[in-house]
Amino acid sequence: MKITYNWLKELVDIQASADEVASRLTLTGLEVESVEKRAIPQGIVVAEVLEVSKHPNAEKLSLCSVSIGKEEPLQIVCGAPNVKAGMRSALATIGTKLAPDFTVKKAKLRGVESFGMLCSEKELGISEDHEGIMSLSDDFVVGNELSSYLPDDYIIEIDLTPNRGDCLSMLGVAREVAAQFNAPLKPAAKHPTENSDSTENYITVSIEDAEGCPRYAGRMVKGVTIKESPLWLKNRLSALDIRPISNVVDITNYILLLFGQPMHSFDYATIAGQKIIVKRAIDGQTFTTLDDIERNLIADDLLICDEDGPTALAGVMGGAGSGITEKTADVFLECAFFNPVGVRKTSKRLDLSTDSSYRFERGVDPESGLIDAIDTAAALIQELAGGEVTKDIIDVYPKPIAKRKVTLRPSQVARVLGVPIPKEQIVQYCTTLQIICTKDNDTELEFEVPQFRHDITMEVDLIEEVGRLYGYDNIPTSDHASVGLNKHPNTREAIVDTIRKSLAGLGLRETVTNSMSSEKKLKLLHPELEPVKLLNPLNPDMACLRTTLLGSLLEVTAYNSNRKNSNNALYELGKIYLHQGENVQPKEPETLALLLEGAYLPASWNTPTQELNFFILKGILETLQSSLKLSPFTYKNIDKNDRGFFTEESAQVSGDGIIGLCGKVSPAIAKSFDIKTPVYYAQLDITELLTNGAERPLYSALPRYPAIERDFSFVMDDSTLSSAIQDEMYTISDLVSQVQPFDVYRGDKLPEGKKSIAYSIHLRAGDRTLTDKEAEKVCTAIISTVKSKFGATLRE
Amino acid sequence: MNDEGHYTTTQSLDQLEQEIAGAIQAIKNDDSAEAFRIKYLGKKGLFRSLLKSVKDLSLEERKTYGGKLNALRNSTEERFGAKPWEESMEGGEEECFDPTLPAWPIPKGSIHPLTKTRNEIVDILVGMGFELAYGPDVETDYYNFEALNFPKHHPARDMQDTFFVSADVLLRTHTSPVQVRVMENQKPPIRSIMPGTVYRNEEISARSNCQFGQIEGLYIDENVSLADLKGTLLSFSRQFFGEDTDIKIRPSFFPFTEPSLEVDVRCFICKGSGCSVCKQSGWLEVLGAGMVHPNVLASSGIDNEKYTGFAFGMGIDRIALLRYGINDIRLFYENDTRFLRQF
Secondary structure (H helix, E strand, C coil), X not given: CEEEHHHHHHHECCCCCHHHHXXXXXXXXXXXXXXEXXXXXXXXXXXXXXXXXXXXXXXXXXXXXXXXXXCCCEEEEECCCCCCCCCEEEEECCCXXXXXXXXCCCEEECCEEECCEECCCCCCCCCCCCCCCCXXXXXXXXXXXXXXXXXXXXXXXXXXXXXXXXXXXXXXXXXXXXXXXXXXXXXXXCCCCEEEEEHHHCCEEEECCCCCCCEEEEEEEEXXXXXXXXXXXXXXXXXXXXXXXXXXXXXXXXXXXXXXXXEEEEEHHHCHHHEEEEEECCCCCEEEECCCCEEECCCCCEEEEECCEEEEECCCXXXXXXXXXXXXXXXXXXXXXXXXXXXXXXXXXXXXXXXHHHHHHHCCCCCHHHHHHHHHHHHHHHHHHXXXXXXXXXXXXXXXXXXXXXXXXXXXXXXXXXXXXXHHHHHHHHHHCCCEEEEEECCEEEEXXXXXXXXXXXXXXXXXXXXXXXXXXXXXXXXXXXXXXXXXXXXXXXXXXXXXXXXXXXXXXXXXXXXXXXXXXXXXXXXXXXXXXXXCCCCHHHCEECCCCHHHHHHHHHHXXXXXXXXXXXXXXXECCECCCCCCCCECCEEEEEEEXXXXXXXXXXXXXXXXXXXXXXXXXXXXXXXXXXXXXXEECCCHHHXXXXXXXXXXXXXXXXXXXXXXXXXXXXXXXXCCCCEEEEEEECHHHXXXXXXXXXXXXXXXXXXXXXXXXXXXXXXXXXHHHHXXXXXXXXXXXXXXXXXXXXXXXXXXXXXXXXXXXXXXXCCCCCCHHHHHHHHHHHHHHHHHHHCCEECC | CXXXXXXXXCCHHHHHHHHHHHHHHHCCCHHHHHHHHHHHHCCCCHHHHHHHHHCCCCHHHHXXXXXXXXHXXXXXXXXXXXXXXXXXXXHCCCCCCCCCCCCCXXXXXXXXXXXXXXXXXXHHHHHCCCXXXXXXXXXXXXXXXXXXXXXXXCHHHHHCCCCECCCCEXXXXXXXXXXXXXXXXXXXXEEEEEEEEEECCXXXXXXXXXXXXXXXXXXXXXXXXXXXXXXXXXXXXXXHHCCCCCEEEEEEXXXXXXXXXXXXXXXXXXXXXXXXCCCCCCEEEEEEEEEECHHHHHHCCCCCCCCEEEEXXXXXXXXXXXXXXXCCCHHHHHCCHHHHCCC
């Protein structure tokens, strides 16, 4: 929201500069975004066009002789269609800086010299009018600087919080400034001169929904002349980003800016039956608003109607056809208080936010502010458009809104703010905000809150007001805190920290990516999962919550590959979102994803390229498991039908509190993300691990006696898993302390469908040195068991 | 294959001595050393077999030949044991060693700057006695808004553009719903921090992303006041931004706190004299805070006449931007490895 400094000074008696006002406003909670100077540049002078003739070489240009009060008139070339002899306008003389990068210079236009530039209102920032050069009345003295009529001003932009609807106006900000500077407010309202003809003779107003419209006030102004607004009014509206249109409309907008009270002006002649009826719409009813859009209404929407039907969407926007036109003679002014929730519902549903709905949603002043607004509007119309104001306001206000009474205990002020503030001081602060103390027994104060402060409803709201005026900077800063000793251990952070450090140490880079993804990509990766969809996504690429981290990491990989960042090793710790049904929160498993792309080690001057393979990924997982002190992970083949985006070179991995899949990503999937290099990926659900933590391992005694080592090579079916044989070996005897495969062979020397695996087996007893005889016994058992269980024979 | 037949006389041992001296000199590496050991000093080596034959000699010969053989064996063991070839391996005809060649390409990993920033913040606050709490990303309207004193149809809801999953389910717009969950499950005193990802339905630009990290703090006890909040935030700011940091607080509005405040921290780059980062103001807006609204305490079942509390929150991304002097928030989410490797 913007205000102007000059206007502010008309409303409150202060000497402070614009910058001082701005910094004070920020400190009071009205955060100032910017302060910008707004000035008519020096060198723009009031000029009179003496003669106009055709430019010799250009159809559309005129050659003008222009006086700026000096002896010799200036020769000016002008392209405006409205230039004519005798008019007054604004001339930018040579040397005028119209914009930072535009200084007016003597110029030759189609062979004729021009000694300045006649300006449009748009060029001077007074209005949007660029149809022709601006026209000034005879009150403007030829030769005077235009800035002497439109003094320099400052536009202060405030980022207003939604609780302060009362400050959505010049007057509202002036009230805050008055309280902050302890300066008096000047009267803002004007009152029209009424004739003796009663308004009631012209119109009747009835409210059928008093909840939606607690108050509706109206006034008649008869016999107006619709024309352009005077310069000061146009300038003021333009300064605050409202486009000047014509006097009556401009005045209602001026009232909006001044009092924060939205008004609507009707062409009286269009009001069928001279009746205004405020009532709810009927479901399915349609109404075409001023912007020519047909709106579908529901029974929640409030309408302003005449005998024939709706003329305005209450508090949001008028209809086409009831507004002011050049031909309007009699004006009916509407000034109402509409229910904030009702206006908001309609505005939100129709996605139609206007200056009017914005203010009604935040609450306008239903009391004196409303009456001041309609009176001032009528008085200004009288002044600028002529006409007669009929006697009395039509004021339908069935249940007047009383001032809210709020009790405040001074002891609570000290408790919340941490500093005792004397009762008298509290009362004084409130008084400057027009919050009046009506009862004072020693421990409790009762205040009456003016109706424009919709945000003050309870004790703590008053405490905030007291704090604001006391100044937060004056509240002491405590230098100690009491800390509760009832703590819970946090295993989660420690585990997550270990994971990150371990993976970073292994050469993986952590990524942070967006949780949102496109439905198409998610369906490509997980066709079997229905993703959680957003009702109002930013764009189709971010319409769903991810069901896997693979898409995110492939996108990061592609992004990097495109920038020649090759051999990517990435990980992310994040959530995936698993749909659990309509209107239900999804499951959010804590997920760790690892992705390796390209080569694990690039070729170097003394190292060949180390290509990626499953066992590098497995090695990373194993190191991670070891860093976390978890028991070894188990790997299982994945059924062909359950592999999803993985190739055959993949496995299900599980361990303490961890379950997931790992392996090589299908090249087709990688390619659909524009990646042509090998990609290995692991995704682990670590929710349980993070929730329950890992067991702290106990120390196990170091072996005191040497191990006997034996190597065996077994020939077995290719489908036999190494881990199955290993696991079996451990069960044969307690003496088997380690089984490590060290060679795998498939090839000519073996029959088709067979492989051999060589194992190095350590046999060790905890309490003695094993004898060869004992070792032989175990070895024999191993050989026979492996043969009987797996059909594997010792390779000769 | 042993040559014991050649060295059966005392004289021939001189020849053997020469032969051994040459053989030791010829040792270039551990392999040839092992071959030497096996040939001469091993279990089936030359000395063993020569010494075996000594018992068959006459007493005289045993003395002279045997004595010399023993001495030769001892000196051989000594000379061999001194590993003269190692010296030549290290110091011999060496190539010029160039330590400036590239290192072995061990892959280098990194931790994301947003994580680093989050952890620094968390560590400081944990040190100040706050405990961590977590909550879901996908929240209900009740926890995200209703219980936090955002009535339905109140313009305050416009402060946080929301992604909806359904009428009542949404992506949390702040970490504050975790406050409510904590208050429902714990009795005061409560001293918690709640880090997490939050979402806002806003166009992505250099200054804002539709997803970002937030950390929220909550302290509820008897007689917690705004002065305690100021003290806590000043202490945090000095630990995080530097010991000479100052803070400035001013009124603001959040539905779930009353009074509500914005906290500005003196620009740690220019120390308050004005620079491009703080837009010449000397201050950086980094925290929102306030006293927990009595309605919020009540709706979580906490006696608001007995207890007061404060809450504060900050955006991790924004703080990371400031901390590392980054000017585009999108860099965090693009994950260009040339960017990541800098942290």
